[in-house]
Amino acid sequence: MTTLAPSKSEQAYELLHERIAKGELVPGYRLVLGTIAAELGCSTVPVREAIRRLEAEGLVTFERNIGATVAAVDAELYLHTMETLAVIEGAATALAAPLLSAVDMAEARAINAELRRCLEDFDPPRFTQLNDRFHAVLYERCPNPHILDLVHRGWNRLNAMRASSFSHIPGRARSSVEEHEQLLDLIDAGASTSEVEKAARAHRTNTLNAYLAADGMPPSPL
Amino acid sequence: MTTLAPSKSEQAYELLHERIAKGELVPGYRLVLGTIAAELGCSTVPVREAIRRLEAEGLVTFERNIGATVAAVDAELYLHTMETLAVIEGAATALAAPLLSAVDMAEARAINAELRRCLEDFDPPRFTQLNDRFHAVLYERCPNPHILDLVHRGWNRLNAMRASSFSHIPGRARSSVEEHEQLLDLIDAGASTSEVEKAARAHRTNTLNAYLAADGMPPSPL
DNA sequence: AAGTACGAAATCGTATACGATCTATCATCG
DNA sequence: CGATGATAGATCGTATACGATTTCGTACTT
Numbered sequence: 001m002t003t004l005a006p007s008k009s010e011q012a013y014e015l016l017h018e019r020i021a022k023g024e025l026v027p028g029y030r031l032v033l034g035t036i037a038a039e040l041g042c043s044t045v046p047v048r049e050a051i052r053r054l055e056a057e058g059l060v061t062f063e064r065n066i067g068a069t070v071a072a073v074d075a076e077l078y079l080h081t082m083e084t085l086a087v088i089e090g091a092a093t094a095l096a097a098p099l100l101s102a103v104d105m106a107e108a109r110a111i112n113a114e115l116r117r118c119l120e121d122f123d124p125p126r127f128t129q130l131n132d133r134f135h136a137v138l139y140e141r142c143p144n145p146h147i148l149d150l151v152h153r154g155w156n157r158l159n160a161m162r163a164s165s166f167s168h169i170p171g172r173a174r175s176s177v178e179e180h181e182q183l184l185d186l187i188d189a190g191a192s193t194s195e196v197e198k199a200a201r202a203h204r205t206n207t208l209n210a211y212l213a214a215d216g217m218p219p220s221p222l
Numbered sequence: 223m224t225t226l227a228p229s230k231s232e233q234a235y236e237l238l239h240e241r242i243a244k245g246e247l248v249p250g251y252r253l254v255l256g257t258i259a260a261e262l263g264c265s266t267v268p269v270r271e272a273i274r275r276l277e278a279e280g281l282v283t284f285e286r287n288i289g290a291t292v293a294a295v296d297a298e299l300y301l302h303t304m305e306t307l308a309v310i311e312g313a314a315t316a317l318a319a320p321l322l323s324a325v326d327m328a329e330a331r332a333i334n335a336e337l338r339r340c341l342e343d344f345d346p347p348r349f350t351q352l353n354d355r356f357h358a359v360l361y362e363r364c365p366n367p368h369i370l371d372l373v374h375r376g377w378n379r380l381n382a383m384r385a386s387s388f389s390h391i392p393g394r395a396r397s398s399v400e401e402h403e404q405l406l407d408l409i410d411a412g413a414s415t416s417e418v419e420k421a422a423r424a425h426r427t428n429t430l431n432a433y434l435a436a437d438g439m440p441p442s443p444l
Numbered sequence: 445a446a447g448t449a450c451g452a453a454a455t456c457g458t459a460t461a462c463g464a465t466c467t468a469t470c471a472t473c474g
Numbered sequence: 475c476g477a478t479g480a481t482a483g484a485t486c487g488t489a490t491a492c493g494a495t496t497t498c499g500t501a502c503t504t
Contacts, residue, residue: 007286008458034485043459044486045267049274056278058368064229065465065486084368091309091444098443146280146306150372193443221320221415222313230488256455265489266456287456287495 008042012050015040020059020070020160027161031060031068057153059160073161075215081161082208083220085154090201092139092151097187097196099141105184108137112180119174127173128162134180138200169210179203230264234272237262242281242292242382249383253282253290279375281382295383297437303383304430305442307376312423314361314373319409319418321363327406330359334402341396349395350384356402360422391432401425 006014016036019025031051033044040047051068054060062068071077100108111134118127132155142148183199191199201222209219228236238258241247253273255266262269273290276282284290293299322330333356340349354377364370405421413421423444431441 032485045458045460045488048487049271052271052274053278056275067466067485080366080368083366084372087309087313087369095443144302144305146302147309150306197444221317222419254455267458267488270457289455289496 007046008040009046009049012036012040012042012047013053016050016054017059017156020054021156023160025070027070027072029070031070033067058157071160075211078158078161079208079211079220081154081157082204082211083222085151085158086201086204086208086220086222088147088150088154089135089139089204090197092142092144092147093135093183093200094193094197095144095147096139096141097191097193099143100138100187104137104141105188108134108180108184111137112177112184115177115180119177124168131176132159138183169207169214172207172210176203176207179206229268230262231268231271234258234262234264234269235275238272238276239281239378242276243378245382247292249292249294251292253292255289280379293382297433300380300383301430301433301442303376303379304426304433305444307373307380308423308426308430308442308444310369310372310376311357311361311426312419314364314366314369315357315405315422316415316419317366317369318361318363319413319415321365322360322409326359326363327410330356330402330406333359334399334406337399337402341399346390346395353398354381360405391429391436394429394432398425398429401428 016025016031025031033047033051037044037047051060051062055062055068059071060068061071111130115127115130115134118130139148139151142151179199180203183196183203186199187196205220205222212219238247238253247253255269255273259266259269273282273284277284277290281293282290283293333352337349337352337356340352361370361373364373401421402425405418405425408421409418427442427444434441
């Protein structure tokens, strides 16, 4: 039994998803069915399906008789996404915490050590990549598949948006690394679920609030 | 300018969504593209799109070269969904609380009074309907559209599952009405966001834990 | 009788085709 | 000159058609 080739709609989905995540397709970019189909060497039908999927994930908007465009990102949307992820990832991390093995914790600490090194070398792309991985280790063991799925979607959106270059907050990366360490210590100390949730959420709302403050807006109430 | 007729794929989506929510299509039911298409008097293409959308919402599963079935619901899935909704709706309600008008609060109190009456008359379908509406009033003003969207999806799933008759926990409806009252009092008293979130979440985890306890399982750590 | 091989029917995946709708361009009119 | 309306081109929405894959029943083998 040979492994089944990926369907055209899968291919289209992967292609578009990757391009959006990489920022090759900037927000507002018009996705023309025929053009994408031609590029992939397939008809428009599977492309439509792929776009519907991306729409469901919030990466593109699709209007009747108008077409699809890469979802526009304004500051408000970006911040709303961060806030949502704060809630979801906080819960995911809290639920996963009791299930983390010693190996998991060691991996997290190792990644955070790498992150610290990135600060010295000033390597933002690598920092972002490692940061994502760090968080993944902490929430991946979450036993609730729905919550896990929502975390993934949140990260997808955030990555797609991040590509459209939001300015970084100076000094935030450094405090982020410190917060990682504290979070790991908290888990190692056997903190309660609600304590872990609080800390994990705060880690994210701190970033969010830094952005809000930079815009002269009040912090998130969460 | 006449209003545009809903597209076939919209129609298919609405139809299937409604039938699943109403429980006419039980979990595990096989959705055959051709059959649905014939019933709607359209081709299979728009039906595929509709099913993809339902898949993205978790209401159906769709496997390559196999087809779509209404998502099977086991107790575990149901409970995971409730847990997720506890987190999301808790946040939504907390964020909405400061934005509730006096009219909103009055409506919520009125609905809860109705709920209380339903207890006497023993009218479960009406109770469920009013209960949904009560919660909607409390979270609808949530200023974060993502969170609001997730709440809606969560309710959709829960309603679809609920149809497949999960046994009700005796006495839970009554305490639920009391908790509603307490939640409203808390908001009226100008409680902090985190207090409201805690209460709103607890309201849901209480139900969840009642189910878990009935199955002899430990309560959710959230 | 249980298991396997094969063929037919059912169903899915997608290419093609064409009408419907939107957008842009340009002529016409006030 | 600006507004309005008509026309052409682009793009979308969906019907139809057909090859690909799976499923199921039946005959055959051990």
